[in-house]
Amino acid sequence: MSLAAQAKQLPCALQPQRASLQLQQHGRAPARLPATRWQQRLAARAQLAAQAAPPAEVDWDSLGFGLSRVGATMWMASCDAVDGKWSTGELQPYGPLPMYPSAQALNYGQAVFEGMKAQRTAKDRIVLFRPDANADRMIEGAKRLSMVPPPKDLFLEAVTKVVEANADWVPPQGKGSLYLRPLLMGSGPILGLGPAPAYTLVVYCASVGSYFKGGQLTPIDLIVETHFHRAAPGGMGGTKCAGNYSPVLVTQLAAKKNGYSDVVYLDAKTDTYLEEVSSCNIFVVKGKTIRTPPLKGTILPGVTRRSIIELARSRGYTVEEEPVSVTEAMEADEIFTTGTAVVVSPVGSLTYEGKRRQFGEPGQPSPVALELYDQLTGLQQERYPDPFGWVYPVC
Incomplete structure (x- = not known):
């Protein structure tokens, strides 16, 4: 396809890239961008593509949670806010996005995201896990930020196509996702402050292993934050918007510097009840009862959280979505966290106001966390039956 034809197919929201292609058609670099800098950018994009290509041999056991194995192909669609119609979307090489400095997301923060995983299973196929729930959550988040939400079928098409296009980046069963x-x-x-005139939906991917450095089931050490709060009633805590995450870095980095894995936050009203960890939900176990903070607008409605609640109940546990005081947490039999990235992670210790509570044997996963982790991942990898209909086959 000629450069001119490519330019005509680009959506209106990508005017800078359209102009660049039109200028390239005539053998010129974009206006106000020296040819040397333009060539450097082209070379950098080519280098990104080369780095993304999967080598013949991959050490899947060394995967961490990062972009060392980024997929070579991403998917993108756009929407004009005037008519609210989304383009059909298309696959393209992973690389920089063309965007004006005046883009609403860069200035006023209109951005929401999701986290999902595709896995190889015991049935020798690649599947997603409850992608419809992620689609629903993005739609709700978009409405909260006055954005034009992508239709659910477009969202599902996007994630499916990205998985299909990057099938070589899906690790072997049990080696990651x-x-x-x-x-x-x-x-x-x-x-001026207002909704964006256009929106972009992008889906990219990367091969990943365990979220925490110690390994998937190595117990993590948490510290209770007593100064900062993650969210407040009536705010954005229940939405997966981009702005919710950088504010936790100041406490998270300080905690890691002092040897902790992460931080758990308390409610903003009373500083009494657990809310959630920086990027995952939290559960407290006492006997056969599992308690987790309720969804009242300050806690992210995690897909893994919901799944663990249903899975635990099916296995005979009493699961209560009720406020959990930090005092109760310090006296619990065990604690674990859940999330797409962390899956199910046992908590080895909780520190509050200088007092440290050890849960179970050091270095060993706690029994309930281990049981639910095995059941959840067994279902996701099709080692166990899926009575809930959560597994979504892709290829």
Whole structure:
């Protein structure tokens, strides 16, 4: 396809890239961009593509949670806010996004995202896990930020195509997963505060292993934050918007510097009840009862959280979505966290106001966390039957 034809097919939200292709058709670099810098950018993009290509031999056992094995192909669609119609979307090489400095997302923060995983299973196929729940959550988050939400079928088509296009990046069964990041942002330019005139939905992916450095089932050490809060009633805590995450870095980095894995936050009203960890939900176990903080707008409605609640109940546990005081947590039999990235992670210790509570044997996963982790991953990898209908086959 000629460069001119490519330019005509680009959506209106990508005017900078359209102009670049038109200029290339005539053998010129974009205006106000020296040819040397343009060539450098082209070379950098080519280098990204080369780095993304999967080598013949991959040490899947060395995977961490990062972009060392980023998929070579991403998917993108756009929407004009005037008519609210989304383009059909298309696959393209993973690389930089064309965007004006005045893009709403860069100035006023209109951006929500999702986290999902594709896995190889015991049935020799690649599957997703409850992608419809991720689609629903993105739609709700978009509405909260006054964005045009992508239709559910478009979302599902996007993640499915990205998995199909990057099948070589899905690790062998039990060696990790292909993490997908659907990202919806206000990409249209704007100066005054208001909704973006255009939106972009991008889905990219990377091969990943364990989220925490110690390994998937190595117990983590948490510290209770007593100064900062993650969210407040009436705010954005229940939405997976981009702005919820960088504010936790100041406490998370300080905690890691002092040897902790992460931070657990308390409610903003009373500083009494657990809310969630920086990027995952939390559960407290006492006998056959499992308790987790309720969804009241300050806690992210995690897909893994919901799944663990249903799975635990099916296995005879009493699961209560009720406030959990930090005092109760310090006296619990065990604690674990859940999330797409962390899956199910046992908590080895909880520190509050200088007092440390050890759970179970050091270095060993606690029994309930281990049981639910095995059941969840066994279902996701099709080692166990799926009575809930959560597994979504792709290829």
